[in-house]
Amino acid sequence: MEAVALQAGGLLDPLYWVLELWYGVMEGVYRVTGLEMLHPDFRFMYRAILMGLCIGIMAPLIGTFLVHRQLALIGDALAHTAFAGVAVGLFLNAVLDFGVSPYLTAVVVAVIAALFIELISEATDAYNDVSMAIVLSTGFALGSTLISINAGGLAVGINQYLFGNLSTVSPSNAVLLLALFLVIVGTVAVTRNQLLYVTFDETAAAVAGISVAWYNRIVVMLTAMVVVGAMQIMGVILVAAMLVVPVAGATQVSRSFSESILVSVVLAELAVVFGIGFAYYGGATGGPVIVLVAVAIYVATVFVGKLQSAMGEDVVQEVDRIDAEELGGD
Amino acid sequence: MSDAGADAGDGPLVDLSNVTFGYTATPVIEDVTLRIDPGEYVAIVGPNGSGKSTLMHLLLGLQRPDSGTARLFGESAHAFDDGARIGYVAQHASASKEMPITVREVVRMGRYPRVGFGRLGAADREAVERALETVGMAAFGDRRITHLSGGQRQRAFIARALAGEADLLVLDEPTVGVDAESVDAFYDLLESLNGAGITILLIEHDLRAVTDHADRVVCLNRRVHFDGPTDEFVGSDALARAFGTAIGLRGETA
Numbered sequence: 195m196e197a198v199a200l201q202a203g204g205l206l207d208p209l210y211w212v213l214e215l216w217y218g219v220m221e222g223v224y225r226v227t228g229l230e231m232l233h234p235d236f237r238f239m240y241r242a243i244l245m246g247l248c249i250g251i252m253a254p255l256i257g258t259f260l261v262h263r264q265l266a267l268i269g270d271a272l273a274h275t276a277f278a279g280v281a282v283g284l285f286l287n288a289v290l291d292f293g294v295s296p297y298l299t300a301v302v303v304a305v306i307a308a309l310f311i312e313l314i315s316e317a318t319d320a321y322n323d324v325s326m327a328i329v330l331s332t333g334f335a336l337g338s339t340l341i342s343i344n345a346g347g348l349a350v351g352i353n354q355y356l357f358g359n360l361s362t363v364s365p366s367n368a369v370l371l372l373a374l375f376l377v378i379v380g381t382v383a384v385t386r387n388q389l390l391y392v393t394f395d396e397t398a399a400a401v402a403g404i405s406v407a408w409y410n411r412i413v414v415m416l417t418a419m420v421v422v423g424a425m426q427i428m429g430v431i432l433v434a435a436m437l438v439v440p441v442a443g444a445t446q447v448s449r450s451f452s453e454s455i456l457v458s459v460v461l462a463e464l465a466v467v468f469g470i471g472f473a474y475y476g477g478a479t480g481g482p483v484i485v486l487v488a489v490a491i492y493v494a495t496v497f498v499g500k501l502q503s504a505m506g507e508d509v510v511q512e513v514d515r516i517d518a519e520e521l522g523g524d
Numbered sequence: 525m526s527d528a529g530a531d532a533g534d535g536p537l538v539d540l541s542n543v544t545f546g547y548t549a550t551p552v553i554e555d556v557t558l559r560i561d562p563g564e565y566v567a568i569v570g571p572n573g574s575g576k577s578t579l580m581h582l583l584l585g586l587q588r589p590d591s592g593t594a595r596l597f598g599e600s601a602h603a604f605d606d607g608a609r610i611g612y613v614a615q616h617a618s619a620s621k622e623m624p625i626t627v628r629e630v631v632r633m634g635r636y637p638r639v640g641f642g643r644l645g646a647a648d649r650e651a652v653e654r655a656l657e658t659v660g661m662a663a664f665g666d667r668r669i670t671h672l673s674g675g676q677r678q679r680a681f682i683a684r685a686l687a688g689e690a691d692l693l694v695l696d697e698p699t700v701g702v703d704a705e706s707v708d709a710f711y712d713l714l715e716s717l718n719g720a721g722i723t724i725l726l727i728e729h730d731l732r733a734v735t736d737h738a739d740r741v742v743c744l745n746r747r748v749h750f751d752g753p754t755d756e757f758v759g760s761d762a763l764a765r766a767f768g769t770a771i772g773l774r775g776e777t778a
Binding site: 262384385387388390391393394395397398400401402403404405444445448449450451452453454 | 584586604605606607608610612614622623624625626629630633636637639640641666667668684688694
């Protein structure tokens with residue numbers, strides 16, 4: 195399946211090279227640490243760790259722009275439509291002998307669903323949880339139906355999509371995730387000012403000449419990409435947790451926005467590294483363990499946050515006068 | 525802001541003609557014509573639900589008129605996108621309530637229309653610090669904005685509008701929730717900004733503030749009931765007509 199998975203071909207060659215480079219780095223780490231899970235025979239673990247680290251950056255990065263607009267649910271809705279996309283891919287492969295990566299069809303379906311949700315919200319002037327719930331159920335029902343039609347060949351691998359799997363990450367899927375990662379991080383790097391303004395204060399952003407509708411569309415499309423990228427390890431059902439939980443933790447302890455992004459990435463990476471480690475040595479599925487670690491970290495940040503505000507309470511500053519004279523001069 | 529005066533010869537900043545708008549079949553704004561020239565200090569007053577905020581949305585291009593035309597800096601208001609020319613302070617900070625963000629990060633947004641996809645340069649950072657000092661919030665730059673009082677938060681939003689060094693400042697009941705002492709200082713600030721050539725459009729329900737400070741008053745209740753110099757407004761019965769009852773300037777019913 196992998197051989198013909200990515201027709202984009204040549205464009206992604208440098209990413210295969212990155213993957214080879216990563217194998218080298220991991221083998222180096224193995225020689226230094228001697229950790230069993232990093233044994234060169236377990237190349238799939240190398241890929242799983244690389245994907246986990248990418249997820250730990252891109253999920254909280256996009257999640258930050260969702261959580262602060264009360265859009266935490268949208269990740270969940272898009273994950274379930276991505277599941278329908280996976281089913282479409284599997285269906286095409288089984289029925290029409292297409293040989294397309296189900297993750298590629300998942301990206302397409304999820305991005306279309308993301309735009310659909312956004313257009314509904316623009317038409318009705320609100321993101322409402324009812325339409326989100328409808329999109330979510332439709333996606334999941336469609337996916338399940340397509341899969342049950344082909345029950346013979348398809349039901350086999352479905353758990354890997356629902357719950358994620360550390361050991362089935364193929365090189366071509368790892369490269370697909372790297373490509374998504376670059377698109378996501380690159381887009382946020384370029385549009386960070388606009389995304390922040392729109393997230394914080396939509397009306398003022400509109401007055402400032404920023405096209406709010408377009409940036410909202412960009413955010414939901416990036417969300418769809420994150421969801422598909424993270425789905426391989428996290429699974430459909432838990433993928434939204436990586437968008438939300440580290441960001442919620444960072445919100446507890448951060449003062450500034452840039453600090454909160456940095457902290458959320460650090461928290462997510464901790465969850466990924468420890469989660470994969472625990473899962474490997476405990477013989478558990480990766481995604482759920484990563485989420486449990488992330489939630490444990492979140493609980494810890496709540497206590498740290500309470501402690502911080504208790505200790506900072508006594509610092510009272512006086513505001514200065516509004517200084518009109520200084521301005522009148524020029 | 526020093527080049528604001530250079531625009532004085534160009535046409536009006538705000539130009540609404542025969543604008544009618546309604547969210548439903550009943551118009552909220554009916555046949556409003558309003559022209560604001562560079563350097564003016566204009567206040568729009570009217571009772572609750574008189575369409576003040578809607579009028580502001582129309583003239584900023586956030587809503588399109590059902591009929592009539594709205595122009596901003598000579599362009600169709602809806603298509604106008606040079607955000608650097610407008611500073612905007614909302615009624616209640618419409619902003620996210622829980623988001624971790626510092627006062628300085630909020631004020632920096634005032635420079636975003638000028639830098640686009642780029643980074644803030646030295647001049648931008650200077651403008652941000654100057655704006656923080658002007659509103660007396662320099663010591664609060666690194667504080668999380670959600671942990672401040674309503675008045676302090678509003679000062680931060682005013683600083684954001686100032687940081688952009690805009691030609692036109694639009695303020696929608698900016699002093700709601702601000703302590704009395706700061707309110708006086710705030711109006712002094714608007715006056716000196718106006719003296720420096722910046723056009724001010726103030727939407728207010730505090731009539732005393734309006735009559736004390738603005739040069740021109742527009743009294744709105746769906747239609748324009750009065751538009752002229754503040755002195756004439758004080759002597760007229762426009763208020764009674766707009767509010768539908770006999771109301772004195774201090775707000776007491778007569």
